[in-house]
Amino acid sequence: MRDEIPESTRAAWEGLPEELAEKLIQLRRLVLDVASDNPAIGPLEEMLKWGEPAFLTSASGSGTTVRINRHNKSADQYAFYIHCQTDLIERYKQLYDDRLNFDGSRAVVFDVKDGLPVGAVSHCIAMALTYHLRKPR
Secondary structure, eight states: OTTOOOHHHHHHHTTOOHHHHHHHHHHHHHHHHHHHHOTTTOOOEEEEETTEEEEEOTTTOOSOOEEEEESTTOSSEEEEEEOTTSSHHHHHHHHHTTTOEEETTTEEEEETTSOOOHHHHHHHHHHHHTHHHHSOO
């Protein structure tokens, strides 16, 4: 079942403040929803990478890995991370610099006190999970 959180993810988020954990669960659901809404992405493989929940397009090879976790070990911020050698963060900035916050070339950062901008974040996640479909081979 898609909403069943794997034990490895639960363990990675163990001990986080409840508000932060709820935001990460919401972001996880969004990643899974984006993937399920796009047949080109196919099923995601959910695992831990660097101790963080990660979503891979192993079946289709359509995109780059998306990781989600708290940001900089903060109780007030969380993020989704992508491979820093992609051009995705620059593309996100062109589209959503007025709505999203970024950290370098690898993270889109959110504050737990703010609502998640679902439309913009869904689009960014979709761009990551289909990155290899647009990239010349």
